[in-house]
Amino acid sequence: MPIWLEVIVRTLCSAVILFILTRMLGKRQISQLSFFEYITGITIGSITAYLSVDVDTHWYLGIISMGVWFLVSLGIEYLQIKSKLARDWIDSKSTILIKDGKILEENLKKEKLTNDELLEQLRKKSIFQTAQVEFALIEPDGEINALLKKEYQPLTPSHLGIKVSPEPEPQTVIIDGKIMDEPLATNGLNRQWLHTELEKLGVSLDNVNLGQVDGYGQFYVDLYDDKIQVPAPQEKATLLAQLKKCEADLEMFALSTKETSAKQMYGACSERLLKIIDEVKPVLSR
Template sequence: MPLWLEVIVRTLVAVVILFVLTRLLGKRQISQLSFFEYITGITIGSITAYISLDVNTDWYLGIIAVTVWFLVSLGIEFIQLKSKKARDLIDSSSTVLIKDGKILEENLKKERLTNEELMEQLRKKSIFKAAEVEFAVMEPDGQINAMLKSEYQPITPAHLGIKVAPQPEPQTVIIDGKLMDEPLATLGLNRKWLNTELEKLGVSLDNVNLGQVDAYGQLYVDLYDDQITVPQPQVKPVLLAQLKKCEADLEMFALSTDEEEAKKLYSDCSMKLQKVIDQVKPLLIQ
């Protein structure tokens, strides 16, 4: 076999082996790596390169070496799942870097981290003042996570005492100008509905790069032609306006009638509807 052909064959075999082993090791191996996973990734990559290029050595030896590393890695992951002590020993534990707005300099030195590097990581999380941080920790994979003090956290519906129903994920119904029937069926919609919504927006299907429908049945589209401005969906604003109109009509009915029973009924309904509007208004404002 010519040398160039042998290199091609060995490279293809190495790619297949690397792909199969990576799939077997799971998604952790391609996400944020722990210390041992980092070593494993480098080693397996080096051995597969050896399988591919070292034509003077039997390549089955490289396959044996990769298999051994794979089995060791799999065994260590199994031990980590069973034992916290093993996890702490292999991956180390988290290190607190900031507590109550105070930077812990000794822990920074322990992790060989400078103040500039710490602030850089905080800025990536939109945190610009260390004094606003309640708690910051460096995870075993090297990532820094931080929690702001209560007074600096964004206001959420929970802070306002508003209960918000779970919101289903948006469904992508158009990709590259083609309709996706399964996501439409998930939402209980069909092609006729989608074509009608596209007509309302004044766009053609073949000009849609991506189309998504949210939990409220509103269609959002991204067009290939960026010069065209697509009007924003008006379902929620229209619904809010209709609710306010109904509430105003009830108040008018209460004022226009002379019957006390009817006046009280209209007033009670108006107050109840106003409470409903107050609850759903945060969801209906664009």
């Protein structure tokens, strides 16, 4: 076999083996790497490279070496799952870098970080003053997380004592101009409804790059032709307007009738509907 052909075969085989081993090791190998996983990734990658081009080396020796590293890495991951002590020793622990707005210089030196690097990481999280930070720590994977002091945290409905209903999961019903039947069925919809919505927007199915339906039944599309302006969904606004109209009608009926019992009934219904409008308005207005 010619050397160039042997290199091609070795490279393809090495790539397949490396892909299989990486998939078996799990997604952590490509996301949050511990020290050992980082070393394992470099080593297996280097072995794969040598196995591809070093034609003087027996190919099975490289595969054996990769297999040993794979088994060792698998054993370490199993040990980490079973033992917290092993996790702390292999992955290390989180280290506090800022506490009560004060930078802990000794911990910063321990993690080989400079003030400039710390400030850079804080700026990526839209934090520009260390005095605003309650505490910040560096995770075992090297990421820095920070918690702002109470007075600097963004205002949320919970701070105002407002209960917010959970946001239903949006469903992607069109991808690359093709209808996804399963997400449609999840929201209790069908193709006929979808085609009706497309007709309302005045767009064809083959021009839709992405179509999504939120939990409230509003339909959003992204078109291939970016020059076409798609009108925003009006279902929520229409429902809110209809509720307000009903409340106004009830109030008008209460004012126009001369019968006492009817006046009281219309007035009570108007008040109850007004309370319902106040409750649903935050949902229908966003």
